[in-house]
Amino acid sequence: MDTTGTVDSATFGQVAREQLPWLYSLARRLASDHAEDVVQDCLMRAYKAFPTLRDHQAAPAWFRRILVNCANDYHRSRMSGADETSLDDTSESTLFRRILDEDPLPYSDSLHLDFLHSFDDEDVWKVLDRLDPKFRIPLVLVHMEGFTTATVARMLGAPLNTVLSWLHRGRKRFETEMWNYAEEHDLLRQAQEVRS
Amino acid sequence: MIDCTTAVTQLWDFVERELDAGDKANIEEHLAFCRRCCGEVEFVEELRSFLKDAARPGLPLDAEQRLGQFITDLEESGP
Ligand SMILES: [Zn+2]
Numbered sequence: 001m002d003t004t005g006t007v008d009s010a011t012f013g014q015v016a017r018e019q020l021p022w023l024y025s026l027a028r029r030l031a032s033d034h035a036e037d038v039v040q041d042c043l044m045r046a047y048k049a050f051p052t053l054r055d056h057q058a059a060p061a062w063f064r065r066i067l068v069n070c071a072n073d074y075h076r077s078r079m080s081g082a083d084e085t086s087l088d089d090t091s092e093s094t095l096f097r098r099i100l101d102e103d104p105l106p107y108s109d110s111l112h113l114d115f116l117h118s119f120d121d122e123d124v125w126k127v128l129d130r131l132d133p134k135f136r137i138p139l140v141l142v143h144m145e146g147f148t149t150a151t152v153a154r155m156l157g158a159p160l161n162t163v164l165s166w167l168h169r170g171r172k173r174f175e176t177e178m179w180n181y182a183e184e185h186d187l188l189r190q191a192q193e194v195r196s
Numbered sequence: 197m198i199d200c201t202t203a204v205t206q207l208w209d210f211v212e213r214e215l216d217a218g219d220k221a222n223i224e225e226h227l228a229f230c231r232r233c234c235g236e237v238e239f240v241e242e243l244r245s246f247l248k249d250a251a252r253p254g255l256p257l258d259a260e261q262r263l264g265q266f267i268t269d270l271e272e273s274g275p
Binding site: 013024029035036043044096097113119121149 | 270271
């Protein structure tokens with residue numbers, strides 16, 4: 001594959017296997033139950049393009065970029081024509097106020113933190129899963145994976161302003177869904193029982 | 197002076213230092229007298245760390261085996 005002898009000669013299989021745990025965890029956040037399909041698609045595209053990857057040090061970023069594209073395409077193919085917006089993104093209420101106003105943990109002196117801590121990891125994935133992928137993908141990439149908004153815009157092939165607007169609305173939806181999820185699953189009462 | 201509604205929509209960008217100097221000054225001015233929005237900022241910080249520190253989903257053994265096999269098959273299929 002490499003004729004100059006200056007680049008290491010790891011095979012596709014070696015590099016891909018090394019990346020697998022990372023790819024899967026990112027796919028799980030981006031595409032929840034369809035993580036495995038998305039990883040397979042990513043592996044297939046990566047295999048075809050592998051000869052173009054000259055520097056194997058760049059493999060993690062290279063694979064992740066392909067994976068994000070696969071997750072995005074996957075959703076795009078399934079969500080075409082999906083309803084653009086139905087929730088009230090413009091509502092002024094915030095999760096902070098809702099918690100404050102409804103005071104779900106009357107005996108807590110760190111109400112908001114206790115609310116967050118009533119969610120375990122599984123709960124967080126389930127809340128993410130409720131978001132439209134258009135909102136979930138930027139939210140995960142920026143706030144969980146630590147990519148800059150400019151990088152995410154490049155990855156998704158979208159204008160920066162569009163990504164910023166998805167992020168903005170995504171955070172709002174995430175807050176709303178956190179509240180709904182906590183109510184539906186009785187997280188708050190459980191948190192209170194643990195305290196008392 | 198900006199109101200709470202305006203302030204609240206910019207708090208994430210404020211925390212992430214993505215506001216320009218003018219907007220940043222407006223928020224700081226608002227926070228200097230609005231206790232409620234100070235609470236909002238604190239919660240934004242908490243929610244940010246909460247997301248950042250969320251555990252990475254693990255790769256289950258059966259998925260690892262299937263995907264490992266998938267890689268083997270790809271390699272055997274040739275370029
Ligand atoms: Zn205020």
